[in-house]
Amino acid sequence: MASGIENILALRGDPPRDSASYDRASDAFQYAEQLVKFLKERSSRNGGRGFGIGVAGFPEGHPDTPNRLKEMDYFKQKIDAGADYICTQLFFDNRDFYDFRERCELAGIHVPIIAGIMPVSTKNGFVRMAELSLGSRFPAKLLRAVGRAADDTATARVGLHWATEQCRDLLDNQVRGIHFYTLNKSDATRQVFENLGVSSSRALQGQGSKD
Numbered sequence: 001m002a003s004g005i006e007n008i009l010a011l012r013g014d015p016p017r018d019s020a021s022y023d024r025a026s027d028a029f030q031y032a033e034q035l036v037k038f039l040k041e042r043s044s045r046n047g048g049r050g051f052g053i054g055v056a057g058f059p060e061g062h063p064d065t066p067n068r069l070k071e072m073d074y075f076k077q078k079i080d081a082g083a084d085y086i087c088t089q090l091f092f093d094n095r096d097f098y099d100f101r102e103r104c105e106l107a108g109i110h111v112p113i114i115a116g117i118m119p120v121s122t123k124n125g126f127v128r129m130a131e132l133s134l135g136s137r138f139p140a141k142l143l144r145a146v147g148r149a150a151d152d153t154a155t156a157r158v159g160l161h162w163a164t165e166q167c168r169d170l171l172d173n174q175v176r177g178i179h180f181y182t183l184n185k186s187d188a189t190r191q192v193f194e195n196l197g198v199s200s201s202r203a204l205q206g207q208g209s210k211d
């Protein structure tokens with residue numbers, strides 16, 4: 001593209017906080033699917049190469065659609081509207097990701113799925129993560145480990161260990177990419193790389209992904 005944009009993550013977004021007067025019905029796009037369609041139509045205009053369009057995926061389900069079969073139907077429509085890849089909500093148990101990946105396959109969704117990982121850094125941060133990722137499950141094993149941590153330094157060590165093991169397992173299971181939720185704290189991500197013994201994303205290529 002002339003603008004140099006290569007990728008757009010097309011999200012519906014959450015309603016603004018503290019906005020009692022917010023009315024989704026008056027939004028130009030009610031759902032991300034409509035934004036994906038809008039972007040797709042413009043992506044390769046004027047003979048350009050176009051840009052990649054990513055969408056959000058929710059391994060443990062999105063809270064607005066408790067009917068998980070219906071949710072997958074909506075999700076498939078969003079992909080069919082022109083999505084090139086999926087980036088998932090953060091999760092702490094890789095089994096939820098693998099099950100989501102399989103359910104996508106069954107639904108005929110074959111675009112790459114990038115796994116969302118967020119290392120726990122502090123106890124307060126942990127609470128904030130639960131707010132940000134409505135619907136995500138916090139495994140008892142992780143809760144116990146965080147509960148045992150004496151202070152934030154120990155909590156960060158627990159979080160780092162957990163995230164490293166998640167990444168190691170994902171790479172062993174052909175994940176197509178990992179997205180780190182850093183929330184402006186990129187140190188933990190760097191340390192995950194160190195723990196994995198790699199210096200850059202490039203060094204991971206060929207370890208997990210088939211491409």
Ligand SMILES: Cc1cc2nc3c(=O)[nH]c(=O)nc-3n(C[C@H](O)[C@H](O)[C@H](O)COP(=O)(O)OP(=O)(O)OC[C@H]3O[C@@H](n4cnc5c(N)ncnc54)[C@H](O)[C@@H]3O)c2cc1C
Binds near residue numbers: 010015070087088090
């Ligand atoms: C990687 C990632 C990054 C994120 N970054 C941000 C961010 O920067 N800012 C922010 O505000 N939020 C962010 N979010 C959160 C996301 O915007 C919210 O979870 C939002 O509520 C859903 O966005 P979506 O794009 O999945 O919406 P949609 O795909 O539109 O889905 C939203 C809900 O509507 C349902 N739905 C879809 N189509 C229909 C239909 N036709 N009829 C009825 N129901 C339907 C879906 O099942 C789902 O429950 C992010 C999420 C992820 C995974």
